[in-house]
Amino acid sequence: MLTLFQHPMLPSCRFIRLAFGENGEELELIEETPWSRRKEFLALNPAGSLPVLLAEGDVSIVGATVIAEYLDETRGILKRDRRLLAENPMDRAEIRRLVDWYLVKLDSEVTRHLVRERVFKPMMPPELGGGSPDSTAIRTARANIKQHMKYTNWLAGSRNWLAGPRLTYADLAAAASLSVLDYLGEVDWRENNAARDWYARVKSRPSFRSLLNDRVRGISPATHYADLDF
Amino acid sequence: MLTLFQHPMLPSCRFIRLAFGENGEELELIEETPWSRRKEFLALNPAGSLPVLLAEGDVSIVGATVIAEYLDETRGILKRDRRLLAENPMDRAEIRRLVDWYLVKLDSEVTRHLVRERVFKPMMPPELGGGSPDSTAIRTARANIKQHMKYTNWLAGSRNWLAGPRLTYADLAAAASLSVLDYLGEVDWRENNAARDWYARVKSRPSFRSLLNDRVRGISPATHYADLDF
Numbered sequence: 001m002l003t004l005f006q007h008p009m010l011p012s013c014r015f016i017r018l019a020f021g022e023n024g025e026e027l028e029l030i031e032e033t034p035w036s037r038r039k040e041f042l043a044l045n046p047a048g049s050l051p052v053l054l055a056e057g058d059v060s061i062v063g064a065t066v067i068a069e070y071l072d073e074t075r076g077i078l079k080r081d082r083r084l085l086a087e088n089p090m091d092r093a094e095i096r097r098l099v100d101w102y103l104v105k106l107d108s109e110v111t112r113h114l115v116r117e118r119v120f121k122p123m124m125p126p127e128l129g130g131g132s133p134d135s136t137a138i139r140t141a142r143a144n145i146k147q148h149m150k151y152t153n154w155l156a157g158s159r160n161w162l163a164g165p166r167l168t169y170a171d172l173a174a175a176a177s178l179s180v181l182d183y184l185g186e187v188d189w190r191e192n193n194a195a196r197d198w199y200a201r202v203k204s205r206p207s208f209r210s211l212l213n214d215r216v217r218g219i220s221p222a223t224h225y226a227d228l229d230f
Numbered sequence: 231m232l233t234l235f236q237h238p239m240l241p242s243c244r245f246i247r248l249a250f251g252e253n254g255e256e257l258e259l260i261e262e263t264p265w266s267r268r269k270e271f272l273a274l275n276p277a278g279s280l281p282v283l284l285a286e287g288d289v290s291i292v293g294a295t296v297i298a299e300y301l302d303e304t305r306g307i308l309k310r311d312r313r314l315l316a317e318n319p320m321d322r323a324e325i326r327r328l329v330d331w332y333l334v335k336l337d338s339e340v341t342r343h344l345v346r347e348r349v350f351k352p353m354m355p356p357e358l359g360g361g362s363p364d365s366t367a368i369r370t371a372r373a374n375i376k377q378h379m380k381y382t383n384w385l386a387g388s389r390n391w392l393a394g395p396r397l398t399y400a401d402l403a404a405a406a407s408l409s410v411l412d413y414l415g416e417v418d419w420r421e422n423n424a425a426r427d428w429y430a431r432v433k434s435r436p437s438f439r440s441l442l443n444d445r446v447r448g449i450s451p452a453t454h455y456a457d458l459d460f
Contacts, residue, residue, distance in 0.1 A: 046381070047335055059320055065295065066326040073319040089303040090289055096296040105277055151276070 003028045003054040005041065008214040009119050009183070010034070011111055012064035012103050013051040014176035019068055019169065021207025022084060023075050027053075035120065035128050064103055065096075068169055084169045095163045098155075098170035102177045106148050111177055113141040114186055119216055142186065149192045152178070157194035167202075175202040179211055185222035189230065196230075204228045233258045233284040235271065238444040239349050239413070240264070241341055242294035242333050243281040244406035249298055249399065251437025252314060253305050257283075265350065265358050294333055295326070298399055314399045325393045328385075328400035332407040336378050341407055343371040344416055349446055372416065379422045382408070387424035397432075405432040409441055415452035419460065426460075434458045 004020075004027045006013035020027050032041055037048050044060040045052045053061040053070070061067050072085045086092050117133035124130030152174060155162045163170035178199060181187050189196040202208060212226040224230035234250075234257045236243035250257050262271055267278050274290040275282045283291040283300070291297050302315045316322050347363035354360030382404060385392045393400035408429060411417050419426040432438060442456040454460035 047331060049335075055320070055323075059323075061320075061323045062327045063330050066323050066330065069299075069326060070319050070323050073322065089300050090285070090291075092303065093285075093289075093291045093296050093300045096299060097292045100293050100296065101277060105279075 001026055001028050002056075003030060005030050005032045005044070005052040005054075006050055007032060007034055008211075009115050009180055009216055010050055011107060011173070011177040011180050014179060014211055015064050015099075015103065015169075015173045016051050016053065016067050016071075017210060018172040018176055018207050019071055019084060021210070022082075022167070022172065022205070023071065023079070025075070033123075035124055064173075065099060068099070081166070084167070084172065086164070086166075086168065091164060095168045095170045098163050099173040101151075102170075102173040106177050109144040110141045110148060111180055113137045114184055115180065117141075118184055119219060122218060145181065145186060149188065149195060152198075153192040153195040156198035162198070171198075171202055175199060175208070176211075179203075179208075183214070183216075183221045183225050184219070200228065200230070231256055231258050232286075233260060235260050235262045235274070235282040235284075236280055237262060237264055238441075239345050239410055239446055240280055241337060241403070241407035241410050244409060244441055245294050245329075245333065245399075245403045246281050246283065246297050246301075247440060248402040248406055248437050249301055249314060251440070252312075252397070252402065252435070253301065253309070255305070263353075265354055294403075295329060298329070311396070314397070314402065316394070316396075316398065321394060325398045325400045328393050329403040331381075332400075332403040336407050339374040340371045340378060341410055343367045344414055345410065347371075348414055349449060352448060375411065375416060379418065379425060382428075383422040383425040386428035392428070401428075401432055405429060405438070406441075409433075409438075413444070413446075413451045413455050414449070430458065430460070 002025075004013070004016060006017070006029055008014070008031065017027065017029070032038070032050055034050055041052075042048055044054070045062045047062065049063065051064055051067060053067045055061050055070065061070050072083070076083045076085055085095055117138050121130050121133055152162070159165070161167050161171050162174055178187060189199075203212070215221070232250075232255070234243070234246060236247070236259055238244070238261065247257065247259070262268070262280055264280055271282075272278055274284070275292045277292065279293065281294055281297060283297045285291050285300065291300050298314075302313070306313045306315055315325055347368050351360050351363055382392070389395070391397050391401050392404055408417060419429070433442070445451070
């Protein structure tokens, strides 16, 4: 079994857990606090970022999209119609564009700010930036989320899955990100029916179960978080 | 000829120009100001980010790493020992890790701040965030660059090219990033001889020529910028 260094409140880490889950492969999870910069962990990844996969031969594969490509090249390629990347280069580009949208754009406009202010800061020592949440950062992130929900709703309403006819990495990256926000009760599903129906479909997949069991210290999930019929 | 929407002071755009250049393929360049959010451009990429490639059939391929993967899948795969990604999944992961290092980590710690403060803000209208540079942001970025130069120097000193025995996307992403910083006179090459020798090798490749001719309004490049023997 391969090992994943991860944190349950990072979308990029949840994305990789879902990707391996869809490939029917279990991972040993090691929780790493993103700000601790442990020496042993920096030896695996000098950038200190998550996730890191300890792959075959204990070689470290660093970063969510890099791990996803590795997974596709070593396993996905044999999966035929259950492959999480398409066969055609143009379709692959569309999937990758959406993975970037959720793991980079949504993250930098919304997710990372809410997670930092609401989850990490209360746990972090003051000398590393811990302390009380910055309400301006929270307000800005909350304003930004609306546009992303509208876009997700549009994608979900115009395609069967977010990138086209099949479940792909795009769905996993989007659902991983929204699941973190949903844990924090930050997603308003009411005005986005197509997005809700799509999320309910992803959420009820077996690969999602371990995410729904995640808990972080001091913050209970929103009441509907693990509810498949929300 | 394919078309690239780009800005000369963005490392991600320079990276793609180098990658096509190494593939012996010319691109039509359209300069896009990153903050203008032109309606026609948003139709190609709703994220509004650069670079965007108009590929075969005028399909837009969005984002530097997505374009690089597309280029590898449609052209690189036929290039044998001139391929810019390795054949082996582990080696490919190392190349992608370094592309991320320069286009994401160096960018978010150094490059984007210096470019925003020194190049974009003086050009931007005040209502979009233009104005005088933030000296704290500049100082922080300048402090951060040292660590990245040390790491680049270590990579260049312990391998023939940054990711191993061959020129790869890792070298192009690193050189694209450092070339923007070098234009702005922000790179101290004196203490990093291995990095300088490596950069001189990349800089003298024909694919680099068009970058060395880039000029932006109001800012002349550092005197040694286009000098192959700096």
